[in-house]
Amino acid sequence: MAPLGQPLSVAVRRKTFAAVGQRDENTVLRDVRFEVEPRSFVVITGPSGCGKSTLLNIVAGLDKDFEGKIDLGPGNPRVTFVFQTPRLLPWRTVRENLELALPPGDPRLAGLPDMLERVGLTSAAGAYPEHISLGMQRRAALARGFITEPDILLMDEPFVSLDDPTALGLRELLIDLWSRRPTTVLFITHDRAEAVMLGTRILRMAPGSATIIQDEAVRLSTAERKDRDKVLAEQKRIFGST
Ligand code: ADP
Ligand code: MG
Numbered sequence: 379m380a381p382l383g384q385p386l387s388v389a390v391r392r393k394t395f396a397a398v399g400q401r402d403e404n405t406v407l408r409d410v411r412f413e414v415e416p417r418s419f420v421v422i423t424g425p426s427g428c429g430k431s432t433l434l435n436i437v438a439g440l441d442k443d444f445e446g447k448i449d450l451g452p453g454n455p456r457v458t459f460v461f462q463t464p465r466l467l468p469w470r471t472v473r474e475n476l477e478l479a480l481p482p483g484d485p486r487l488a489g490l491p492d493m494l495e496r497v498g499l500t501s502a503a504g505a506y507p508e509h510i511s512l513g514m515q516r517r518a519a520l521a522r523g524f525i526t527e528p529d530i531l532l533m534d535e536p537f538v539s540l541d542d543p544t545a546l547g548l549r550e551l552l553i554d555l556w557s558r559r560p561t562t563v564l565f566i567t568h569d570r571a572e573a574v575m576l577g578t579r580i581l582r583m584a585p586g587s588a589t590i591i592q593d594e595a596v597r598l599s600t601a602e603r604k605d606r607d608k609v610l611a612e613q614k615r616i617f618g619s620t
Pocket of ligand 1: 396424
């Protein structure tokens with residue numbers, strides 16, 4: 379197996395969209411360049427519409443219409459994407475949705491009961507997605523992301539539209555899953571507190587900036603990430619306010 383976590387190199391010179399009803403095109407990304415260390419948890423944050431999803435889709439290879447180069451590192455790294463909506467197959471149970479992330483007979487399937495237990499879905503394993511809560515669907519999507527043991531894990535606002543306690547529970551779950559298997563993560567959120575709680579490093583974008591305006595290491599231990607006051611203080615240090 380490839381070593382855990384891959385380095386990642388992003389260089390997007392320019393990304394434009396044709397502007398509807400306008401003559402000029404809309405430059406969404408310009409000179410976005412950064413390197414990601416293996417096993418780091420990098421959060422890209424900025425307000426809605428600043429180009430975060432566009433950037434992640436380019437890194438994932440889902441959007442090839444841009445000027446620049448993405449280097450996912452040596453070998454043939456396994457890249458897994460966790461989307462904003464859980465995207466579970468409605469006609470498959472929770473367990474089947476996880477199984478389908480892997481080829482039949484794959485040795486990683488042996489870890490399935492343990493993964494279901496860790497995300498608290500053992501008793502819901504036989505349920506269909508429409509019969510469980512959105513929070514549980516999101517937990518299933520996280521479990522599906524980790525069961526594949528990816529070298530690079532890309533996540534686009536996987537915890538939006540959840541109430542605060544549910545979102546907090548999912549962040550803590552993600553910290554636990556990642557601490558047990560620290561792969562390379564690129565995580566997107568518009569939520570600054572979420573960025574600070576999860577990230578080992580934060581890349582910040584601003585409205586209309588089209589590029590990264592701040593690159594900051596997060597100074598929190600794993601334990602401190604679950605301490606609300608510590609997270610708030612670090613948020614203040616990085617963003618200047620909360
Ligand atoms: P974010 O994820 O930060 O909220 P997006 O990357 O989704 O932002 O969008 C950035 C900008 O690009 C927005 O102005 C959006 O309207 C525009 N945009 C995104 N996707 C498309 C598209 N398929 N066609 C045209 N414009 C788009
Ligand atoms: Mg987005």
